[in-house]
Amino acid sequence: MSSAISIAGLTKRFPGDVLALEDVDLEVHEGEIFGFLGPNGAGKSTTIxxxxxxxxPTSGTxxxxxxxxxxxxxxxxxxxxVxxxxxxxxxxxxxRQHVxxxxxxxxxxxxxxxxxxRVDILDAADRKAGGYSKGMKQRLVLAMALVGDPDILILDEPTTGLDPNGAREIRQIIREEAARGATVFFSSHILEQVEAVCDRVCILDEGRVVAIDTIENLRDSVDADARMTVELDAVPTPETLDAVEAVAGVTAVTASDSTLTVACDPGVKTRVLDAIEAQGVGVRDFATERTSLEDLFMTYTNHDTDDELTADDAADTDRDAADAPITDATTEDATESDAAEPSEVSR
Amino acid sequence: MSVTAIARKDFQDARGSRALWLLTALFVLFAAFMVWAFAEFEAGGVGADPDLAALGFFDFLAASAALFVSITALVVAYKAVAGERDTGSAKLLLGLPHSRRDVVIGKVFGRSLTMAIPVLLGFGLAFGLAFWLLGAVNLVDYALFVGVTVLFAFAYVSLMVAISASVSTTSRASALAFGAFVVLELVWSLVATGAVYVANGFALPATVAQYPEWYFGLVSFVPSAAYQSAVAAVVDATSSGGLAGSDAIYLEPWFGFVWLAVWAIVPLALAYGKFTQADL
Incomplete structure (x- = not known):
């Protein structure tokens, strides 16, 4: 399969010694829908x-x-x-004048x-775009991107500002374009947007590629943890939490009011419930789910998807550096993060 | 093609701006006032001014239009490129198959077209007034005068677009544009006099006639002076644009066109060189 996009050793350093991208390698095949994932400030927009x-670029091809x-x-x-x-x-x-x-x-x-x-703003075609909502502007620029049946669509956070319905419409358009034979390269910091349509994804964090694969493979490679939500009839005491965490196979426990969220091997569910009831707490209801994409994402990037890095570091650099402000001092190797312990979990 | 698309888009954008229509109204009033003022004082009214009377009609119009056009060009063009970079619409523009060269050139034409509207409308209406007040105005001369004024507007817009393309933010563009305006329009003759003062051993010659030739060259180099020379060159006026008794080529009235061309091209070429290397 030939490459639609080929990136080798790409490094970008903005004025002020802000390292936005470091040695990024990436191949996007012709005709695939490729998701480009990462928290805000990871360097996605700089790459695009x-x-x-x-x-x-500072270096690389x-x-x-x-x-x-x-x-x-x-x-x-x-x-x-674009x-x-x-x-x-x-x-x-x-x-209309834009398109x-x-x-x-x-x-x-x-x-x-x-x-x-096609992008569902025909009824607003003759209004000035300055008065459009964020979502309508997004649709308008998508319409501009679709002009001329491009061979590649490069979409940077295409679903920003859209409600879930709008996001679904965008995904539908992405699928139609791919069906026509176009390659689609789109970035997002929201995993669900990407999972729904992508053939493969790349996860970028702090200017480096930390994973490239299909979502299925990534999920398999992380772990097989299940997530279990248990509704209690009372707010759990610390003793209850300790008892649950003590169950073999449980990796993390979080409480929010009377709801417990337990990460564990799928096989220990009944033992978790037993442990809760042994503490004299009643179980109203419970549900289990697979490892969420959010967990997967955090495993690779080792921090919350809310971005805490952008503002200060980039303040004195050129505007677009704000996309990925990583100074050498704060760069750390995200692949070394502990996969077994998502940073969100607390007690 | 690319340039045309950008120029058309830019012109459409400007057409929707209230500022442009305000400017056009102002220019119409301004041109009418200048024609009236000339007719009033030249025609030997109560406040007849011999100095004004000595000036030709077109010299009089050109001298005042120079300031008005330069201010207007500044307002119309200083945000042309920097504004798009500042807001992020440059990413829409350059996400389409346009080169940065086409962007800069398209901007010059789009904004010049925008400038041409108030100039043509203002002087068009003023022509009617002039005909009514002065009796006979040579239509060919008048058309040539308006044509040179449009050319001057073009050169000034080009200079302002150049300034705009050389920086990344609107605030820097406005500071630089305003600075250029002040230097070129307000303090330039002072600069030229200062140069004479220094060259003459920190003293000024007793009379203007004793000033060196290059002083007059320096004075006529700025866009508004070049414009007035060019007007004098095309209009069959009695007033002189050149310097009596001098054969320096740069003091010929037609040399104003050369200076206008320099102002239209050189800053833009330099700014393009910078813009083409820049990160958006």
């Missing part, structure tokens, strides 16, 4: 900005559709549809109304 020649974005940017972007991160629409232009601009720019013959219909 290099693919589009918005940002110049990048090839998209066999072309070098730095040298053949115009020819390349003729075949790419939904960038942190974009701003032209406030005084209507939705028409994309059509004129790509010199294609395309039905503007059909595109606006």
């Amino acid at each position: 900005n290099v693919l589009l020649d918005f940002v110049r 990048v090839s998209v559709l066999g072309m070098n974005p730095q040298k053949e940017g115009v020819a390349l972007r003729q075949r790419v549809g 939904l960038p991160d942190g974009f701003h629409v032209y406030d005084r232009l209507t939705g 028409q601009f994309a059509v004129d720019s790509k010199r294609v013959d395309e039905d503007v109304d059909a595109l606006l219909e």
Whole structure:
């Protein structure tokens, strides 16, 4: 299979010695839907900005559709549809004028109304885009990205600002585009968005690739923990929590009011329930689920998906450095994190 | 094609701006006022001013239009590129198959077109007034004068777009644009005089006639002076744009066109060089 996107040894250092990307290697095959995952500030947008020649790499090579974005940017972007991160629409232009601009720019013959219909904002086509909601702006720029049936769609956080229904519509469009033969490369910090459509994913953390695989394989490689939610008839005492944690096969216990969340081997469920009842606490209800993607994600990135790194470090650098402000001092090797203990778990 | 698409988009964008229509209204009033003022004082009214009367009609218009056009160009163009980088709409623009060169050139044409509206409308209406107040105005001369004014607007817009393309934020663009305006329009003659003062051994020659030739070259180098020279070159006016008794080529009135071309091209080329290397 040939590569739609090929990244080798990509490093980007912003002024102020902010290391946004460090030695990133990545191959995206033609025709696949590729998810690019990572917490805010991991370097996803910087990577995408290099693919589009918005940002110049410090070192490393990048090839998209066999072309070098730095040298053949115009020819390349003729075949790419882009939904960038942190974009701003032209406030005084209507939705229709935006899409028409994309059509004129790509010199294609395309039905503007059909595109606006496809992203479901045709009824707002003649209103100024400055008055659109965040979700509508997102849809508008997606419509611009779809102009000219691009060979690759590069979508940076396409579901930002959309309600679950809107996010589903976007996923539907992504599937349709892939069915047409397009390669789709999209980034997200929300795993559920990615799991629903992606063939493969890459997890980026603090400027480094920490995993590339199918979601199934990633899940299998992490662990087989089940997560069990138990509704009690009273708020549990510390003794109850201790008793549950003492059960062999239990890795973590969290309490929230009268609800217990227990991470454990699937085989020890009854023993957990027994332990609770042995403490004289009644069990109202319980449910089990597989390792959530959130857990999976945290296992690889070892911190919460809420980003705590962005603001201060990047304040004195160029604007886009805010995407991935990692100073050398704070960089740590995320792959060394302890897979057995998600950082969220507390008692 | 790419340039056209950007210029058209930019023009559409500007057309929706209230500021542009306000500017157009102001320019119409301004042009009308200038024509009236000339007619009033030139025609030997109560407050007839011999100095004003000595100036030709077009010199009079050009001298005042220079300031108005330069301010307008600053307002219209200083955000052209930096504003898009600041807000992030540059990512929509450059996510499409446009080169950065096309962006810069498209911006110059889009904003120049935006500038041309108030200039053409203002002087168009003023022509009617001039005809009514002054009796006979040579239409060809008038058209040439307006044409040169549009050219001047183009050169100034190009300079402002260049400034805009050389920085990454709107605030830096506005500071730089305003600084350039102050230096070129307000303090330039002082700079030139200062140069003479230094070159002359920290003393000024007794009369202006004794100033060195290059002083007049320096003074005529700035865009507004170049514009006035160019106007003098095309309009069949009695007033002189050149310096009597000098054969320096850069003091010929037509050399104003050369300076305008320099202002339109050189800053833009330098700014493009910087913009093309920049991270958005």
